[in-house]
Amino acid sequence: MDRNRQNGDRKEAQNTNRFTTKMQKKLVVLYFLVLLAFAGLSARLVLINRDNGEQYKKQVLSQQQYTSRTIPFKRGEILDSKGTKLAVSEKVYNLILDCKLMNEKEEYVEGTIAALAQCFDVDESEIRKYSSDNPTSQYHILKKQLTYDEIAPFQELVNNEETGKYIQGVWFEEEYRRVYPNNTLASDVIGFTTKDNVGNYGLEAYYNDILSGVNGREYGYMNDDSNLERTTKAAVDGYNLVSTLDANIQGIVERKLQEYNDTYKNAAREGNGAYNTGCIIMDVNNGNVLAMASYPFYNLNEPRNTDMLLGQNVINEKAELQETVINEETLASMDEDTLYRQLNALWKNYCISSTFEPGSTMKPFTVAAGLESGKMTGNETYQCNGSLTVVEGQKPIKCHSYRVGGDGIVSVAGAVERSCNVALMKMGQTIGKTTFLKYMQDFNFGLKTNIDLYGEARTASLVFTEDSMGPMELATASFGQGFNVTMIQMAAGFSSLINGGYYYEPHMVSKITASDGSVVQNIEPRLLKQTVSESTSAKIRDYCVDVVMGEHGTGHTARPAGYIIGGKTGTAETQPRGNRQYVVSFIGFAPADDPQIAIYVVVDRPNSDKQDDAKYATRIVRSILTEVLPYMDIFMTEPLSEAEQKELEEQQIAYKQQLMTSVSGNDVSGNDISGNDAGGDGTPAAGENGEGTGENTGGNQDNPDKPKIDIDPDTGYGVLPDGTKVDPVTGEAIDEDTPLDLPEPNLPLDGTQGGEDGGDSPF
Known part of the structure; x- marks a missing residue:
């Protein structure tokens, strides 16, 4: 048995040795075949590189550049x-x-x-x-x-x-x-974009996702x-945004704010004409904002240009205004953080981002709360002796007329017309704090309006509540002190107060369109609530008309010649009390019989030794409405006095002279001096700082070889250096007996501001 097993093992070993030898031979052959293939491939690569390497190299480089463009x-x-x-x-x-x-x-x-x-x-x-x-x-x-x-x-x-x-x-x-x-x-309103195409402030930030698109891509590949x-x-x-703004109205507003600043700059102190000056014009019947501006402006194409910082007051780390005014010296000494803080203050929209006490512009709201709640009938009378002791043992609260013994017996209408604080405090006592606070919330005070702009301030912590309002707080709140509002809150609430009680959400965009012009979305006006009844609204309109037109009204100087408007003046002393610094304002509507627009102007601490004078605001309103109302085809209803007629004629002459100066000195095309499209009605569109015309710089800037054309102020003719009379538009010689065919302005430029009639409450 053992012998047989041994023989079998020998045979198996012999078979194994024969298999191993055969495999070794095959592996050697395979190895040489692989080497031969690699050698052939290498030779082929060398030949390709020698004969076509440059061509393929360029194709690869080209593909690297554009494959992922x-x-x-x-x-x-x-x-x-x-x-x-x-x-x-x-x-x-x-x-x-x-x-x-x-x-x-x-x-x-x-x-x-x-x-x-x-x-x-x-x-x-x-x-x-x-x-x-x-x-x-x-x-x-x-x-x-x-x-x-x-x-x-x-x-x-x-x-x-x-x-x-x-x-x-x-x-x-x-x-x-x-x-x-x-x-x-x-x-x-517009805001600007960063270098990476992201919106900052205004519409650019609020609608950033709408305005932004999606990047495309070009892919490259090699074919067979x-x-x-x-x-x-x-x-x-x-997508595109169609805003509610009217560029011509916006330009008028900005020009008037610029004129105010130019007039009062450095008047009583170094710096701008006021710490801030703002204006909102709104369509009272749908919440469309037609114009919104605050001074100082800035150049959207150069938002970091520091020129417009000059004249402003320094902002500290707590966002508080300092007495130091920014000039070339202080600007040069600012570190990066300080400079950026000043620029942020410049970029913010004062009309929606800043808060202040509204002062007497709140009085129509208080009266409306009393009438609508049934706590008042409108037939009440009040005795004003110049002050009122609200809480026994505490200092009495004064009326603006306390020096002359008060306003005497005044009606509800008379209290609004004269801006009597004592009468309003007594109304507040009648209304009571619960009802008063209820109507303040109805008018959206303390709440955001949700206007479609970036940066609207929250004011929930800046208004009274049931717990924080006592008798003294109710008294001062009735005439607009002790709590804060924003300009947009006031404009939206006041619009509802005089349009029949209909509160529309204020908005800046009416339509979103695609790049091909098709409409993506129509943004309809949003009627949110009814704040007061039609009858209460009608009474408030009458009271506000008395403020401008009444014998004792405080807003006489807001009235543009030929029109009847309504409104209310306001003056509020800033904190701390006794600093003799005031925010003055006027909020109004036009025309009086059928309100179409509301206008609100605020001047924050005018550059004057005597700041508590609402005429700083009313004169801006008058100046703006003098141009805006004719532009909107709202016609005069009142006869003009000789003084008013002369004023308007002077404004028309000034308009023609500016028009002739612009076309002869700079531009004779259909565009205005700033390169903007002229209005469809022939009105120059607003350019930088709202200017629709430019100065005569002594020749055509586009063609310096063109002869200088001066304007004869008496005849309006152009005059060449050799004395030849020419048409100021075409430059062609003309007969002096030929009348100039210049476009008639459909709105006059600003002239004198009117008299000083109608004093204002310091509240």
Whole structure:
């Protein structure tokens, strides 16, 4: 048995040895075959590189440049209600240098650098140094945001058969630049964008997602024939905003705020005409904001330009105004954090972001609460002796007329007309704090209006509650002190007070459209509630008309010639009491018999030794309405006095002279001096700072060789240096007997502000 097993083991071992030997031979053969294949492949690669390497190399480089190229979206435009463009995006180009491709041949280096130096303001030595230090760099930005006109000469060289073959490694990266055609116009409302196309402040921030689109992309790949193929996913542009603003009304408002500042700047102290000056004009019947502005403005195309900081007061780390005024010296000494704090204050919209005590502009609201709640009938009378002791043992609260013994016996209407604090305090006592607070909330005080703008202030902590309001607080609140509001709260609430009681949510955008003009969304007015009845609203309108037209009214100087308007003046002393610093204001509506617009002007601490005078606000209102009402086709209903007629004639003459100066000195096209579209009705559109016309700089700026045309102020004719009389528009010689055919203004420019009749309450 053992012998048989041993024989079997020997046979198995012999078979195993034979299999191993055979496998070894096969492996040797396979090894040589693999080596031969690799050798063949290597030889083939060498031949390809020798014969076609340059071609494939360029294709690979080309694919590296364009395989993942981003196609930028175009940010949506912002327009006014009539189609005037307020914010647009224009395509620009970044100049990119591919050093690796340029360095392939010396002739490419010389030809490319020579072309760059010829067409762009670049330093040849810097390009050579960068190319030498970074020979493999394929993305180096030489210039940013060039316009098409700026790159066109270079493109011509590239496309030229003689020069183009020596220009390699240069391409243009597309992007969009945000442009604001009117510079400062509606800067608070529009806001601006950062370099990465994100909105800051105003509509740009609030509607950032709507205005933004989606980037596209261009992909590249090699097809079976080794040719570069491309497929493109197009960018999706952002939607456009059609705002409720009227650029012409906005321009008028801004021009008048500028005029106020120019008049009172450095009057009693160093600095601007006031710490802040704001104006809102609103359509009372739907909540559309037609104009919103606060001074100082800033240039949307240069938001970090510090020029408009000059004259402002320094803001400390607690966001408090300091006595120090920003001038060239203080500006130069600011560190980065301090400067940024001042710019943030400049960019904020005073009309929605800042709070203040409303003063006597609150009195119509108090009266409305009494009438609507049934606590008052409107037939009450009140005795004013100049002050009222609200709580025994505490100091009495004075009326503005306390020095002359008070207003005597006044009716409800008379209390509003005279702005009698004592009568309003007695009304507050009758109304009671619970009812008073209920109506204050109905008018949205303490609540956000939810206007579609970035940065609206919250005021919930700045108004009274049941727990915080005692007898003294109720008394002072009845005439607008002790709590804070924003301008937009007051404008929206007052609109409901005089339009029949209908409270509309204030808004800035009426329509969203696509890039092809199709309507994406109509934003309809939102009627939120009814604050008072039609009958109460009618009484409040009558009381407010007495403020402007009544014998003892405090708002006489707000009335534009030829019109009847209503409104209420306001003066509130700032904290701490006794500092003799005031916020003065006027809130009104026009026309009186059928209110179409509400206007609210606030002047925060006028630059004057005597700040407690609402005429600083009423004169701005008068000046604005003198132009806005005719522009809106709201016609005069009242006869003009001789003085008023003379005033308007002087304004028309001033308008014609400015018109002739602008067309002869700068521009004779259909656009105004700032480059904005002229209004469809012939009214110049507003330009920078609201100006629709420019100054005569002594010649045509676009054509310095054109002879200077002066204007004869007596005849209106243009006069050449040799004395020849010419048409100021065409420059052609004319017969002096030929009348000038100039457009009649449909609204006059501002003139004198009227008399000082009608004093105002210091409250």
